[in-house]
Amino acid sequence: MALDRELFESLCIRAREAMLLHSAADALEWDERTGMPIAAGPYRAQQVSTLRAKVHRIRTDARYGEDVQRLMETAGDEDPHGDVGATVRELHRDWNRDRKLPETLVEQTAQATVRGQQAWDAARKADDFGMFRDTLHTVLQLKREAGERLSEDTDQTVYEALLDEYEPGAKVDEIQRVFDEVRTPLVDLISQIKNAPRQPDTEAIERTFNIDRQRDFSHHVAEAIGFDFDRGRLDVTSHPFCTTLGPDDCRILTRYDPHWLPSGLFGTLHEAGHGMYEQGLRGGEWFGLPPGSYVSLGIHESQSRLWENQVGRSRAFWDWLFPQTQQAFSPELDHVSLDTFHFAVNAVRPSLIRVEADEATYNLHILIRFDLERRLIEGTLSVDELPSAWNERYESDLGVRPDSDADGVLQDVHWSAGLFGYFPTYTLGNLAAAQLFKAASDHIGDLEPMFARGEFRPLLDWLRERIHYFGRCYSGPQLVGQATGSPLSADHLVTYLRSKLEPLYGISPA
Ligand code: ZN
Numbered sequence: 331m332a333l334d335r336e337l338f339e340s341l342c343i344r345a346r347e348a349m350l351l352h353s354a355a356d357a358l359e360w361d362e363r364t365g366m367p368i369a370a371g372p373y374r375a376q377q378v379s380t381l382r383a384k385v386h387r388i389r390t391d392a393r394y395g396e397d398v399q400r401l402m403e404t405a406g407d408e409d410p411h412g413d414v415g416a417t418v419r420e421l422h423r424d425w426n427r428d429r430k431l432p433e434t435l436v437e438q439t440a441q442a443t444v445r446g447q448q449a450w451d452a453a454r455k456a457d458d459f460g461m462f463r464d465t466l467h468t469v470l471q472l473k474r475e476a477g478e479r480l481s482e483d484t485d486q487t488v489y490e491a492l493l494d495e496y497e498p499g500a501k502v503d504e505i506q507r508v509f510d511e512v513r514t515p516l517v518d519l520i521s522q523i524k525n526a527p528r529q530p531d532t533e534a535i536e537r538t539f540n541i542d543r544q545r546d547f548s549h550h551v552a553e554a555i556g557f558d559f560d561r562g563r564l565d566v567t568s569h570p571f572c573t574t575l576g577p578d579d580c581r582i583l584t585r586y587d588p589h590w591l592p593s594g595l596f597g598t599l600h601e602a603g604h605g606m607y608e609q610g611l612r613g614g615e616w617f618g619l620p621p622g623s624y625v626s627l628g629i630h631e632s633q634s635r636l637w638e639n640q641v642g643r644s645r646a647f648w649d650w651l652f653p654q655t656q657q658a659f660s661p662e663l664d665h666v667s668l669d670t671f672h673f674a675v676n677a678v679r680p681s682l683i684r685v686e687a688d689e690a691t692y693n694l695h696i697l698i699r700f701d702l703e704r705r706l707i708e709g710t711l712s713v714d715e716l717p718s719a720w721n722e723r724y725e726s727d728l729g730v731r732p733d734s735d736a737d738g739v740l741q742d743v744h745w746s747a748g749l750f751g752y753f754p755t756y757t758l759g760n761l762a763a764a765q766l767f768k769a770a771s772d773h774i775g776d777l778e779p780m781f782a783r784g785e786f787r788p789l790l791d792w793l794r795e796r797i798h799y800f801g802r803c804y805s806g807p808q809l810v811g812q813a814t815g816s817p818l819s820a821d822h823l824v825t826y827l828r829s830k831l832e833p834l835y836g837i838s839p840a
Contacts, residue, residue, distance in 0.1 A: 331403075331404045331406075331407075332404065332407055333401065333404050333405055333407065333408055333414065333418070334400070334401065334404060337397055337400065337401060338401060338414065338417075338418070340397070341394070341397050341398060341401060341421065342417070342615075342619060344388055344394060345389075345421060345618070345619055346617075346618060346619070347388060348385045348388040348389050348618075349617070349618030349619075350618075351381050351384050351385045351388070352381075352382075352385045352618070353574070353575050353576055353618070354381055355377075355378050355381035355382055355385070356573050356574070356575055357575045358374060358377055358378050358381070359378060359444075359573070360573050360575065360581050360583075362374050362378075362444075363567050363568075363569070363571075363583070364565050364566070364567055364583065368448075371444070371445075371448050374444065375440075375441050375444035375445055375448075376441070378440055378444055379437050379440035379441045379444065382436060382437070382440040383433055383436055383437045383440070386428060386431070386433055386436045387433060389424065389425060389428045390425065390428045390429050390433075394425065395425060395429060398418075398421055398422050398425045399422070401418045401421075401422070402418055402419070402422040405418040405419065411800075411803045411804055412803070413616065413621040413803065416620050416621060416801075416802060416803040416804075417619055417620045417621060419620075420620035420802045421619075421620065423498070427480055427494075427495070430479045430480050430482060431476055431479060431480070432479075435472065435475060435476060435479075438472055439469075439472045439473070439476065439748055442465070442468050442469050442472055442748070443469055443746070443747045443748040445465060446465045446466065446468070446469045446745075446746035446747060446748065447743060447746045447747050449461060449462050449465040449746065450462050450465070450466075450740065450743060450745075450746035451568065453735070453740055454735075454736050454740040454741070455736075457734045457735055457736040457740070458735065459716075459717050459735040459739060459740060462740065462746070463713055463714070465746065466713050466716075466745060466746065467713045469745065469746065469747075469748050470706055470707075470713060470745075470750075472748065473492060473707070473748050473750050474488065474707055474709075476491075476492065477489065477491045477492045477707060477750075478491075480492070480494070487502065488707055488708070489502060489703075489704050489707045489708065489750070489751060490502055490751075492707065492750050492751035493751030493754065494751075495751065496626065496627040496628075496749075496751055496752050496755050497626045497627060497628050497751075497754070497755050497758065497806065498625075498626055498805060498806070499805060499807075500628075500754075500758075502704070505700075505754050505758070508758075508761065508818065508819070508820055509693075509697055509700065509754075509757060511819070511820035512693060512757070512761065512820035512823060512824065513693075513694075513697060515820070515824045516690060516691075516693060516694065516824070516827075517694075519690055519824070519827060519828060519831065520678060520680065520690050520691060520694075522835075522837050523678045523690070523831060523835050523837070526835035526836055526837050527835070527836040527837075528673075528834070528835050528836040529835070530670075530673040530674050530676070530677040530834075531670055531673070531674065532674045532677050534662075534663060534666040534670060534671060534674055535590065535591040535592060535671070535674050535675065536589055536590060536591075537589070537591075537662045537663075538588055538589060538662070539588055539589075539591050539659055539662060540588075540659075541586050541588055543658055543659065544586045544591070544594045544595070545566075545586065545594075546658070547595070547654075547655070547658045547659075548564065548584060548586075548594050548595060548597075548598035549564055549598075550654075551595065551598060551599065551602075551651065552564060552582070552598050552599070552601075552602040552605075554784060554786070555599070555602060555606070555637060555641065555786045555790075556602075556606050556786055556787065556790045557582070557602040557605050557606055557609070558580075558606075558609050560578075561578040561579065561580060561609055562579065562580035562581065562582065562605055562609065563581055563582070564582050564583070564584065564598065564601075564602075565581065565582075565583050565584075566583065566584065566585060566586065567583040567584070567585060568585060569585075569742075569743045570582075570583050570584045570585055570597045570600070570601055570685070571583055571601070572601045572604035572605050572608065572634075574608045576617075577613030577614070577617040577622075578613065580605045580608045580609050582598070582601035582602060582604065582605045583601065584597040584598045584601055585597060590686070591659070592675055592686070593686060595642075596638050596642060596643075596675075597685070599637050599638045599641070599642040600634045600635070600637070600638040601634065602634075602637060603633045603634035603635070603636060603637030603638060604630055604631075604633060604634040606633065606637070606790060606793075607624060607629075607630060607633040607634075607793075607797070607798055608624065610790075610793070610794045610797075610798030610799070611623065611624065611798055611801055612799065612801060616801065620801055620802035620803070621800075621801040621802065621803055622801050623801050623802050624801070624802075625800070625801065625802045625804070625805065625806050625809060626755070626805075626806040627752065627755035627759070628755040628758035628759050628762060628806050629759070629762065629797065629806045629809060629810075630755075630759065631755055631756050631758070631759025631760070631762075631763075632758075632759040632760075632761075632762035632763040632766060632797075632810075633759075633763075633793065633797070634759070635759050635760050635763040636763040636766060636767050636793075639689050639760075639763065640763060640764065640767040640826065641767075641781065641786070641789070643675055643676050643689070643830075644778070644781060644830075645672055645778075646777070646778035646779070646780075646781035646782045647781045647782075648668060648671065648672045648675075649668070649781070649782040650781060650782050650783065650784045651784075652668045652671060652672075655671075672834075673834050676688070676689075676830065676831065676834055678690045678691060678831065678835075679691070680694075680728040680729050680730050681728075681730060682724065682730055682732050682737045682738065682741070683737065683741055684696070684699075684741065684742065685741075689760075689827060690827055690831065691728060692756075692760065693756075693757045693760060693823075694727050694728055695728075696753055696754065696756045696757040697727070697757070698720075698723045698724065698727055698728075699742075699753040700753055700754045700757075701723070702716065702719060702720065702723070703745070703750050703751070703753060705719075706745075706750070707750055716739055717735060717738065717739045720732070720738050720739040721738055721739075724738070758818070760823055761818055761819070761820055761822070761823050762806075762810050762818060763823075764822040764823035764825075764826045765810060765814050765816075765818065765819070765822040765823075766793070766797070766810065766813060766814060767822075767826070768814070768822050768825075768826070769813055769814035769815065770789055770792045770793070773792065774788050774789065774792055777789060796809070796812065796813040797809055797813060
């Protein structure tokens with residue numbers, strides 16, 4: 331039986347209408363996190379939750395459900411990875427998840443998470459987990475209920491059903507296997523680095539850097555690597571992120587620290603990487619539909635980490651950018667050498683804050699969160715036990731113990747926003763970034779001389795053609811497999827880190 335084209339078009343129209351409302355809610359959330367007056371919070375929570383509920387209603391009404399099922403039954407003749415076939419498959423997948431969540435739960439969750447983020451922000455500023463405890467408890471209960479409902483009629487655990495929203499089809503056992511593969515070599519490398527003959531001097535990047543100049547410079551760097559400012563903008567927030575409000579409207583947000591130059595600079599490279607993925611997705615009729623949507627958060631993160639790290643912390647990148655950096659931050663960097671600067675931005679030091687962690691220790695921060703959030707969802711760890719469990723894990727895994735909640739359990743916005751199952755996608759992204767970058771270097775040829783000339787287009791085009799263009803037509807693991815010729819593995823990240831860090835630190839190769 332051939333696909334009913336008229337029905338397909340009618341379903342797309344309804345999916346686009348849902349997307350219009352969805353992106354309107356995203357715009358309100360962007361505003362909330364960039365400049366909304368604090369007193370506007372309660373009304374904003376109502377606005378956002380009303381829109382989210384309306385979206386949910388469109389995507390779950392009885393007629394929509396019947397139509398998406400009918401299309402799914404007749405989609406057999408379509409190429410499953412073509413635009414039409416993939417649209418039917420993925421809209422059916424989304425519907426099959428959405429329909430399990432009652433509207434009241436969606437609305438309650440939307441309100442609780444807006445309030446949760448406000449409570450988190452206040453608690454973090456006051457350095458007081460107690461102020462956040464009750465809202466976190468509420469959000470956790472709601473997410474657990476969602477996970478229980480979503481896991482019905484599947485082979486997923488409650489946690490996997492939540493994870494599935496960010497990393498479709500991912501299994502905890504598989505993630506655990508790859509994480510175990512990466513943990514031991516990273517711990518070895520970090521301990522070798524601790525005892526290495528050479529150590530970086532980071533004093534030069536800890537001087538006082540004017541915020542306005544940092545802002546101008548970040549804008550310049552984002553534009554140079556390929557973020558399109560005719561179709562996007564860069565703003566300031568307390569917790570950097572990237573959001574797309576329309577086919578030609580991508581917003582990236584960063585934060586600047588007057589005493590830590592890498593914060594704003596690498597934060598911007600990171601978010602610009604996310605933004606360039608969003609800008610590389612197909613717009614027009616496919617905007618907001620599966621062919622024009624990002625495939626998974628792991629793939630999203632692979633794009634941000636690739637630009638932040640494989641590109642932004644490479645020697646060739648600084649061969650190009652360092653003279654301009656010195657010019658932008660004179661006299662602060664006048665007598666600093668390129669060698670000193672490059673080693674400083676690649677310093678490996680176990681620390682408390684994930685978003686400021688170096689590439690080697692970063693994944694240990696994620697592994698801690700992956701374990702703790704699974705226990706929270708499973709109910710084997712209570713909200714009250716969380717701060718001390720957090721501190722103990724930091725001490726045992728990273729050798730540092732937070733002396734405040736703000737630098738400990740309150741540092742990330744995720745749980746306040748109900749994002750359980752989100753953290754592992756960061757490490758999946760790091761692994762994919764290293765693997766994709768290696769494949770791009772093999773295909774395009776030596777990227778270093780290009781970076782040294784400030785040429786990033788060939789790399790961006792390679793990613794556009796193999797990852798961005800396909801949207802959700804293939805799964806994340808399929809895209810990585812096709813682009814690199816092998817399934818996701820931990821080896822590429824370890825090889826990449828060793829080949830960069832061993833010479834810097836004067837470690838003899840293992
Ligand atoms: Zn990111």
